[in-house]
Amino acid sequence: MMESTLLLIIEIVGTIAFAISGIRLAAAKKFDWFGAYIVGLVTAIGGGTLRDILLDTTPFWMENGWYLAVTGISLAYVIMFRKQLVRLNSTFFFFDTIGLALFVVIGIQKTIAFGYPMWVAVVMGTITGAFGGVVRDILINEVPLIFRKDVYGTTCIAGGLIYWIMIITGASPVIQQLTCAATVILIRLLAVKYNWSIPVLRNN
Amino acid sequence: MMESTLLLIIEIVGTIAFAISGIRLAAAKKFDWFGAYIVGLVTAIGGGTLRDILLDTTPFWMENGWYLAVTGISLAYVIMFRKQLVRLNSTFFFFDTIGLALFVVIGIQKTIAFGYPMWVAVVMGTITGAFGGVVRDILINEVPLIFRKDVYGTTCIAGGLIYWIMIITGASPVIQQLTCAATVILIRLLAVKYNWSIPVLRNN
Amino acid sequence: MMESTLLLIIEIVGTIAFAISGIRLAAAKKFDWFGAYIVGLVTAIGGGTLRDILLDTTPFWMENGWYLAVTGISLAYVIMFRKQLVRLNSTFFFFDTIGLALFVVIGIQKTIAFGYPMWVAVVMGTITGAFGGVVRDILINEVPLIFRKDVYGTTCIAGGLIYWIMIITGASPVIQQLTCAATVILIRLLAVKYNWSIPVLRNN
Numbered sequence: 001m002m003e004s005t006l007l008l009i010i011e012i013v014g015t016i017a018f019a020i021s022g023i024r025l026a027a028a029k030k031f032d033w034f035g036a037y038i039v040g041l042v043t044a045i046g047g048g049t050l051r052d053i054l055l056d057t058t059p060f061w062m063e064n065g066w067y068l069a070v071t072g073i074s075l076a077y078v079i080m081f082r083k084q085l086v087r088l089n090s091t092f093f094f095f096d097t098i099g100l101a102l103f104v105v106i107g108i109q110k111t112i113a114f115g116y117p118m119w120v121a122v123v124m125g126t127i128t129g130a131f132g133g134v135v136r137d138i139l140i141n142e143v144p145l146i147f148r149k150d151v152y153g154t155t156c157i158a159g160g161l162i163y164w165i166m167i168i169t170g171a172s173p174v175i176q177q178l179t180c181a182a183t184v185i186l187i188r189l190l191a192v193k194y195n196w197s198i199p200v201l202r203n204n
Numbered sequence: 205m206m207e208s209t210l211l212l213i214i215e216i217v218g219t220i221a222f223a224i225s226g227i228r229l230a231a232a233k234k235f236d237w238f239g240a241y242i243v244g245l246v247t248a249i250g251g252g253t254l255r256d257i258l259l260d261t262t263p264f265w266m267e268n269g270w271y272l273a274v275t276g277i278s279l280a281y282v283i284m285f286r287k288q289l290v291r292l293n294s295t296f297f298f299f300d301t302i303g304l305a306l307f308v309v310i311g312i313q314k315t316i317a318f319g320y321p322m323w324v325a326v327v328m329g330t331i332t333g334a335f336g337g338v339v340r341d342i343l344i345n346e347v348p349l350i351f352r353k354d355v356y357g358t359t360c361i362a363g364g365l366i367y368w369i370m371i372i373t374g375a376s377p378v379i380q381q382l383t384c385a386a387t388v389i390l391i392r393l394l395a396v397k398y399n400w401s402i403p404v405l406r407n408n
Numbered sequence: 409m410m411e412s413t414l415l416l417i418i419e420i421v422g423t424i425a426f427a428i429s430g431i432r433l434a435a436a437k438k439f440d441w442f443g444a445y446i447v448g449l450v451t452a453i454g455g456g457t458l459r460d461i462l463l464d465t466t467p468f469w470m471e472n473g474w475y476l477a478v479t480g481i482s483l484a485y486v487i488m489f490r491k492q493l494v495r496l497n498s499t500f501f502f503f504d505t506i507g508l509a510l511f512v513v514i515g516i517q518k519t520i521a522f523g524y525p526m527w528v529a530v531v532m533g534t535i536t537g538a539f540g541g542v543v544r545d546i547l548i549n550e551v552p553l554i555f556r557k558d559v560y561g562t563t564c565i566a567g568g569l570i571y572w573i574m575i576i577t578g579a580s581p582v583i584q585q586l587t588c589a590a591t592v593i594l595i596r597l598l599a600v601k602y603n604w605s606i607p608v609l610r611n612n
Binding site: 227228230231232233234235236237238239240242243253257260261262263266269272282283286342343344345 | 461462464524525527528531542546549550551552554555556557559561562605606607608609610611
Binding site for chain 3: 053054056116117119120123134138141142143144146147148149151153154197198199200201202
């Protein structure tokens with residue numbers, strides 16, 4: 001009970017962080033409120049939606065209205081307090097990282113529950129965590145950030161592989177999930193602190 | 205019988221109007237006939253296709269060949285009469301608006317028929333009416349118009365909310381649909397006449 | 409047995425050719441290894457994935473891990489031997505053409521197996537062969553090449569129509585498939601040799 005409540009709070013916070021990241025980029029592109037709402041929503045639910053389409057199940061947000069509501073609250077928040085947002089960048093980064101970790105875990109859990117092999121679960125965890133940002137960048141007509149700078153995608157993969165290792169070693173589900181989440185959070189923090197990046201593919 | 209025939213005619217006319225809007229934008233980008241056909245097709249059927257994928261049912265155009273045929277006729281029409289098209293802009297706007305209204309109604313009806321709550325139906329009505337134009341703009345590599353200028357998206361939402369209110373007030377299905385369609389058409393006409401727009405999200 | 413082994417080899421070779429085409433374009437855009445892998449993967453499996461989503465069946469690559477593995481090998485190959493790649497352009501073109509022909513045949517076969525009419529199968533064969541390149545171009549933020557220069561898409565359609573004709577004429581499945589594949593390969597080679605192109609849609 002306590003745990004599920006905690007997970008729900010984390011998911012809401014993560015959704016808000018993802019939505020706000022999309023809304024702020026939309027603002028930088030002079031989108032109107034509707035466009036900003038859609039970009040924020042897609043950033044927050046896009047990854048899980050593709051995952052559910054690939055798993056051939058009903059997209060999660062169609063069974064629970066608060067994802068759309070929370071995105072609306074995020075938009076109202078950005079509209080009212082946009083001048084203060086910059087000061088909160090580190091806070092958003094923190095929530096965004098927690099949210100990413102949870103989204104990866106949720107994506108892996110759901111895929112395992114559908115009976116797919118673990119390598120598919122790792123792919124779905126990565127899609128759940130990273131695909132929303134890809135659609136966000138396509139909608140604002142930019143080359144997806146995670147393909148050039150961020151280690152976002154590889155961080156999701158690493159978290160998924162740790163999850164897999166924990167299963168092989170016979171750890172309990174809770175340990176599997178916590179280790180996966182901790183890995184995602186740790187790598188993300190270290191990547192920013194030490195400015196990690198994936199080698200660029202040279203073409204000459 | 206009469207009514208279903210009328211609806212079919214409206215749907216064909218709306219499909220043509222959507223397809224031509226996509227084909228003309230493709231022409232402005234120097235697409236070839238194949239590219240123009242695909243952009244026109246996606247503009248006309250893209251919204252309903254995403255709706256059907258999210259509802260986990262067979263995309264409507266896979267069960268009836270005339271959507272592809274009508275798009276081909278639209279392309280042939282643009283190729284042959286492109287010089288006259290500009291003079292017909294208000295006609296196209298009229299058909300496009302009628303089509304939009306019908307697409308929103310169809311999207312809402314289908315979602316209700318699948319047993320989803322009304323808020324999902326409003327989302328699906330909006331997707332059915334507006335998503336095709338988003339994919340169109342992605343394919344021609346432009347920022348989606350409805351995120352910055354048009355009130356297209358919010359018009360679909362408004363029509364859906366009216367539909368919802370009509371259900372709550374216990375109006376008959378026909379009244380629900382006509383009121384929704386009339387709302388979409390009215391708002392669209394007023395938006396153009398009085399140059400309505402959604403506030404732009406400022407980022408400083 | 410022999411035949412299925414041959415088909416598997418052709419599919420692997422085609423997948424590698426498609427993946428490498430995506431990886432090289434990603435390299436030209438200074439993508440990192442992760443981004444290049446994703447673009448290569450999407451180029452190789454994107455068409456079949458959309459086909460399977462539209463057919464409402466599990467995407468083919470989720471049931472067989474080697475598509476992701478082969479894409480990884482393709483990336484490693486490009487990283488190690490990128491200087492030699494230019495010399496191999498005609499080889500890649502050859503593999504890419506063989507792969508395209510096979511992908512079209514696979515897409516048509518699968519759609520027929522699902523009981524859809526032949527016109528849907530032609531659409532699915534075209535999607536299987538050509539859609540991956542469209543997503544590739546969207547991800548690198550370019551206007552899809554096949555909408556302006558290449559005859560790629562129309563070649564897939566032509567192959568599908570020949571397949572259809574072969575069915576009408578009562579040819580055996582093997583003949584249907586070989587004729588379709590031969591048509592795709594022949595048209596592609598002639599298109600390049602004689603610099604064929606689809607008429608551009610003028611807008612003035």
